[in-house]
Amino acid sequence: MSNETRGIFRGTAEAEATRRAHEAALPTPSRPDRVTAAWLREVCLAAGADDVGFVEVDRAGLGAEGDNARRVFPAVRALVCLVGISNRDAIRSTSHATANNAWHHTGSRLDSAAAQLCARLGAAGIRAVPTTMGFPMDVQVPPGQSSWAIAHKIVAVEAGLGHMGVNRNVIHPRFGNFVLLETVLIDTEIDTYDQPLDYNPCLGCNLCVAACPVGAISTVADFDFFACLGHNYREFPFSAVDWVDAVAAGDASAYRAKFRDDETLSMLQSLLFEPTYKSAYCMAVCPAGEDVIGPYLADRARYRDEVLLPLRRHPEPIYVRSGSQAEKAAARNPAKRVRYLDFRPDVSTVANFALGLRHMFTPDTAPADGLRVAFRLPDGALLATVADRQLTTAPVDDLPVDATVACDAPDYIRILHRPTTGRAASVEVGQCTVTGDPTAFARLLACLD
Numbered sequence: 001m002s003n004e005t006r007g008i009f010r011g012t013a014e015a016e017a018t019r020r021a022h023e024a025a026l027p028t029p030s031r032p033d034r035v036t037a038a039w040l041r042e043v044c045l046a047a048g049a050d051d052v053g054f055v056e057v058d059r060a061g062l063g064a065e066g067d068n069a070r071r072v073f074p075a076v077r078a079l080v081c082l083v084g085i086s087n088r089d090a091i092r093s094t095s096h097a098t099a100n101n102a103w104h105h106t107g108s109r110l111d112s113a114a115a116q117l118c119a120r121l122g123a124a125g126i127r128a129v130p131t132t133m134g135f136p137m138d139v140q141v142p143p144g145q146s147s148w149a150i151a152h153k154i155v156a157v158e159a160g161l162g163h164m165g166v167n168r169n170v171i172h173p174r175f176g177n178f179v180l181l182e183t184v185l186i187d188t189e190i191d192t193y194d195q196p197l198d199y200n201p202c203l204g205c206n207l208c209v210a211a212c213p214v215g216a217i218s219t220v221a222d223f224d225f226f227a228c229l230g231h232n233y234r235e236f237p238f239s240a241v242d243w244v245d246a247v248a249a250g251d252a253s254a255y256r257a258k259f260r261d262d263e264t265l266s267m268l269q270s271l272l273f274e275p276t277y278k279s280a281y282c283m284a285v286c287p288a289g290e291d292v293i294g295p296y297l298a299d300r301a302r303y304r305d306e307v308l309l310p311l312r313r314h315p316e317p318i319y320v321r322s323g324s325q326a327e328k329a330a331a332r333n334p335a336k337r338v339r340y341l342d343f344r345p346d347v348s349t350v351a352n353f354a355l356g357l358r359h360m361f362t363p364d365t366a367p368a369d370g371l372r373v374a375f376r377l378p379d380g381a382l383l384a385t386v387a388d389r390q391l392t393t394a395p396v397d398d399l400p401v402d403a404t405v406a407c408d409a410p411d412y413i414r415i416l417h418r419p420t421t422g423r424a425a426s427v428e429v430g431q432c433t434v435t436g437d438p439t440a441f442a443r444l445l446a447c448l449d
């Protein structure tokens with residue numbers, strides 16, 4: 001007789017009873033209450049990790065990470081920190097594609113090692129959960145809860161795998177900071193836990209301070225998290241909201257005032273493959289670690305020439321907020337081109353117009369003899385000066401100008417918009433009245449991109 005209820009197949013009552021009796025007679029799975037660190041280390045290395053350390057979940061030094069571990073896996077008793085070595089010469093390359101490929105490769109390898117480890121531990125009766133090496137994160141979390149599962153750096157330090165250096169990367173005593181980290185949570189205790197190192201591999205050489213294009217690292221101030229987030233993580237989800245806004249606005253000319261074609265391609269690459277770190281030069285230049293330090297100690301000047309200077313001199317856009325310390329740091333390096341995260345291609349204010357001019361200025365196409373163009377706009381006036389292949393914006397002064405551009409259109413920011421077929425097609429430029437040298441305005445527009 002069928003035992004079916006509400007469309008769910010149940011089989012016959014006899015078959016059901018037989019199955020339930022079988023399940024009740026199954027032996028309780030055996031699981032070890034404790035494993036040896038030596039055995040577990042061997043399993044971790046065999047799974048593909050390059051080094052490993054162990055921390056009990058109740059360790060005070062973990063701070064909030066103990067609670068984070070319990071949130072992810074309530075049965076957790078110990079944290080297993082896995083280390084994966086990255087190709088340091090690839091990370092030192094001025095080719096972002098090369099450096100990012102190295103990180104992504106190590107990330108995949110570490111993810112795979114964690115998955116293999118969990119499978120091997122599962123076969124031994126130990127429940128284990130990998131916590132994601134970096135991304136994705138839990139971006140829709142309740143207020144007050146971190147979006148990351150576990151802060152791996154804190155676990156790594158407690159696991160004796162290094163200390164954070166001036167650059168805020170964990171520096172492994174042997175591999176230096178050329179490592180990625182992953183944490184696996186297990187429901188079993190370990191007979192011996194690791195302890196933090198009693199020294200820091202960081203030399204205090206401050207090469208990382210010199211390398212950071214946004215000045216996020218300082219020996220006298222706190223780490224500038226938002227400067228790092230804005231530039232290095234430009235194409236990661238939490239820093240690309242303005243890109244989504246610009247795309248969603250549906251105005252191609254406005255979009256092209258904010259994003260150059262190469263920036264669009266780079267963003268699409270990050271979306272299609274994996275997000276691209278924009279610098280991480282603080283990691284690239286770090287000479288710390290037994291396997292790394294030799295060339296630095298042998299010849300510091302040569303190390304600086306071969307490792308630091310190519311990155312300092314590499315021409316590239318640097319993403320900052322206007323008025324920030326990061327803007328000042330980026331502007332000090334003539335090889336870098338400052339791009340403004342807070343420029344809004346849809347906002348007609350004098351301040352935003354000035355920001356747009358600076359955002360779009362391309363020194364390579366700037367007139368060698370300089371320019372002074374005044375703008376008279378509905379809500380104020382502005383002077384744009386090009387000198388020594390640099391553009392500055394300031395209030396209008398009493399000195400002569402090459403041209404004065406008057407525009408009373410309320411949406412005058414469209415002067416900066418960049419139609420796909422060239423700026424000359426812009427109707428808004430036609431709404432401007434130019435006095436003085438009419439070619440001066442055209443020459444200014446010609447050096448915006």
Ligand code: SF4
Pocket residue numbers: 165166167168201202203204205206207208209282285286287288
């Ligand atoms: S570059 Fe020098 S100061 Fe910076 S983290 Fe590495 S060793 Fe420390």
